[in-house]
Amino acid sequence: xxxxxxxxxxxxxxxxxxxxxxxxxxxxxxxxxxxxxxxxxxxxxxxxxxxxxxxxxxxxxxxxxxxxxxxxxxxxxxxxxxxxxxxxxxxxxxxxxxxxxxxxxxxxxxxxxxxxxxxxxxxxxxxxxxxxxxxxxxxxxxxxxxxxxxxxxxxxxxxxxxxxxxxxxxxxxxxxxxxxxxxxxxxxxxxxxxxxxxxxxxxxxxxxxxxxxxxxxxxxxxxxxxxxxxxxxxxxxxxxxxxxxxxxxxxxxxxxxxxxxxxxxxxxxxxxxxxxxxxxxxxxxxxxxxxxxxxxxxxxxxxxxxxxxxxxxxxxxxxxxxxxxxxxxxxxxxxxxxxxxxxxxxxxxxxxxxxxxxxxxxxxxxxxxxxxxxxxxxxxxxxxxxxxxxxxxxxxxxxxxxxxxxxxxxxxxxxxxxxxxxxxxxxxxxxxxxxx
Amino acid sequence: xxxxxxxxxxxxxxxxxxxxxxxxxxxxxxxxxxxxxxxxxxxxxxxxxxxxxxxxxxxxxxxxxxxxxxxxxxxxxxxxxxxxxxxxxxxxxxxxxxxxxxxxxxxxxxxxxxxxxxxxxxxxxxxxxxxxxxxxxxxxxxxxxxxxxxxxxxxxxxxxxxxxxxxxxxxxxxxxxxxxxxxxxxxxxxxxxxxxxxxxxxxxxxxxxxxxxxxxxxxxxxxxxxxxxxxxxxxxxxxxxxxxxxxxxxxxxxxxxxxxxxxxxxxxxxxxxxxxxxxxxxxxxxxxxxxxxxxxxxxxxxxxxxx
Numbered sequence: 001x002x003x004x005x006x007x008x009x010x011x012x013x014x015x016x017x018x019x020x021x022x023x024x025x026x027x028x029x030x031x032x033x034x035x036x037x038x039x040x041x042x043x044x045x046x047x048x049x050x051x052x053x054x055x056x057x058x059x060x061x062x063x064x065x066x067x068x069x070x071x072x073x074x075x076x077x078x079x080x081x082x083x084x085x086x087x088x089x090x091x092x093x094x095x096x097x098x099x100x101x102x103x104x105x106x107x108x109x110x111x112x113x114x115x116x117x118x119x120x121x122x123x124x125x126x127x128x129x130x131x132x133x134x135x136x137x138x139x140x141x142x143x144x145x146x147x148x149x150x151x152x153x154x155x156x157x158x159x160x161x162x163x164x165x166x167x168x169x170x171x172x173x174x175x176x177x178x179x180x181x182x183x184x185x186x187x188x189x190x191x192x193x194x195x196x197x198x199x200x201x202x203x204x205x206x207x208x209x210x211x212x213x214x215x216x217x218x219x220x221x222x223x224x225x226x227x228x229x230x231x232x233x234x235x236x237x238x239x240x241x242x243x244x245x246x247x248x249x250x251x252x253x254x255x256x257x258x259x260x261x262x263x264x265x266x267x268x269x270x271x272x273x274x275x276x277x278x279x280x281x282x283x284x285x286x287x288x289x290x291x292x293x294x295x296x297x298x299x300x301x302x303x304x305x306x307x308x309x310x311x312x313x314x315x316x317x318x319x320x321x322x323x324x325x326x327x328x329x330x331x332x333x334x335x336x337x338x339x340x341x342x343x344x345x346x347x348x349x350x351x352x353x354x355x356x357x358x359x360x361x362x363x364x365x366x367x368x369x370x371x372x373x374x375x376x377x378x379x380x381x382x383x384x385x386x387x388x389x390x391x392x393x394x395x396x397x398x399x400x401x402x403x404x405x406x407x408x409x410x411x412x413x414x415x416x417x418x419x420x421x422x423x424x425x426x427x428x429x430x431x432x433x434x435x436x
Numbered sequence: 437x438x439x440x441x442x443x444x445x446x447x448x449x450x451x452x453x454x455x456x457x458x459x460x461x462x463x464x465x466x467x468x469x470x471x472x473x474x475x476x477x478x479x480x481x482x483x484x485x486x487x488x489x490x491x492x493x494x495x496x497x498x499x500x501x502x503x504x505x506x507x508x509x510x511x512x513x514x515x516x517x518x519x520x521x522x523x524x525x526x527x528x529x530x531x532x533x534x535x536x537x538x539x540x541x542x543x544x545x546x547x548x549x550x551x552x553x554x555x556x557x558x559x560x561x562x563x564x565x566x567x568x569x570x571x572x573x574x575x576x577x578x579x580x581x582x583x584x585x586x587x588x589x590x591x592x593x594x595x596x597x598x599x600x601x602x603x604x605x606x607x608x609x610x611x612x613x614x615x616x617x618x619x620x621x622x623x624x625x626x627x628x629x630x631x632x633x634x635x636x637x638x639x640x641x642x643x644x645x646x647x648x649x650x651x652x653x654x655x656x657x658x659x660x661x662x663x664x665x666x667x668x669x670x671x672x673x674x675x676x677x678x679x680x681x682x683x684x685x686x687x688x689x690x691x692x693x694x695x696x697x698x699x700x701x702x703x704x705x706x707x708x709x710x711x712x713x714x715x716x717x718x719x720x721x722x723x724x725x726x727x728x729x730x731x732x733x734x735x736x737x738x739x740x741x742x743x
Contacts, residue, residue, distance in 0.1 A: 215536065217486045217513040421517065
């Protein structure tokens, strides 16, 4: 066991000190952060054109309350929702704000229909106006004392629904789940490929540099293989953790900086009250609110734990196979014929992920998330949508037994392969090694 | 006292028999030559001794006790196919390999510094292996083989890839290790170095052991009644001096001295030859020619092939 630790330590340290590791560690978060930051920047960029927002207010409370801004014009319409939507599309309105009638005395929800994602500024302005209005209505209706004041602190749930020419509606909320699922599965796919290939390259390096026989005269071949696989797993985890921490740092630094910037920009010609009520601070509140909404709908602890599990499980399953490939060849150029059967299930699962995300509880999703070779990628697509626990446990159990089996198989190929030089190895030969 | 015994070792690979009931006894303090043509099964036997692969049948004894996994710490092995991690620093790598052999870190550093100094490699400690010349890399490999002071050393073709200066350096080190009490198994087809270094040998051919014993005994056993004589004062045909069943193998002239190799017929002694020569020629030197290990090797291997 002590020797496996030595091997793990060497594999880990030599890789973590490499320049390529350090570069990847810095580049990764920059890319990921830009994924978060770019949409915010783009949506906040005013395009300078006149924006027309149609207001369909069934309650009648907000008539005339939305003030026209520099390039925003509010127009109050009276019609039913469907024709208002059509109208908005026809006239190429920026958005349609729909405040439905409610049973309650005051409304607490509204919907923005738009072709493009409405800018954070516009949304927070609308939310703000409505909030103030509703609050003053409530204040009016009741005597004001401590308890009442607390109870009337209201929250507005602003659901954004996209409409397009085909008339389909989609809640942005599922998009979050879809995005999250696809993001996690792509991440797992990439990690398995990158670090699996590192295992393979490491084995080939030991074989072609002829050090392997020196090492296996001190440790068992299986210990060497295991040490290498585990060492590189820790490299992967380290990189992943650094990415998360750095991405988070970059995004939060950006948020603070950006909030300051928008505050400064909006300052001239406005009253202090308006500045306090509007963008900057509101943008932040909006973002945090969305995060809160997500946290409520998605079980993040399940998400993180299952990510770590499927990342490790999938990696271990494939890394053993990659190690076996590395042991069977003399150089990287010879790996092609053996890479195919290993990479096909991986590539298939990343292709299937796009269908699974459309129907995360269908039979395709079920089977692909159960079979160990595809489950790491596919299960991560399903998890943000919520997965029946029986499916999850079955998948976990099968993945664990899957990597036990592949590691055992790979060990048999490995111990023969690493001492075999100058011979073109066929599948038949490998089958003999396994049986042997 | 034998350090290591392999008894009736057999090993079958998928397509061929690599070892067929091979036994060897390696006496304490000896240099034991493991000889045989390519593909005879030497490397398989060595890998079995190092527990890299397991024999199908047979026993392995280390100092009389069945060999256990941790006994490999008492062995140092320099394989024929050898190398180092190219991108790793020399010292770090030597330390890693020593620790894998069971040395503690402090102990390993102390001993490595001693050997690195001895081979004037100390200034290369923090350099990458790929910056070293091939000869220096070989020295590093030699050091990590012996650094844990094993009781049994196994060198598989140790001189391949070394230049003559380093071959001598290595020979001296090997003899030095023997002096200090190490037992050495030495696999090679370089017969000159066998005669020079080995006390005992085992010859393996076609997965079987066909010859073993002390080098001195074997050469005596295979001597073929051949003598070399140098003389002058006789200018006739040498053949005329001898009986028809004696055979003149070769004859050369070195200035005014004639040198001949003669194989005497069975039963004849050296004195018979001298008696025949003395009346006709002035004899300058005379000695019996023992067969070289090379001759024995070739004749034994061919004999088996012929049969």
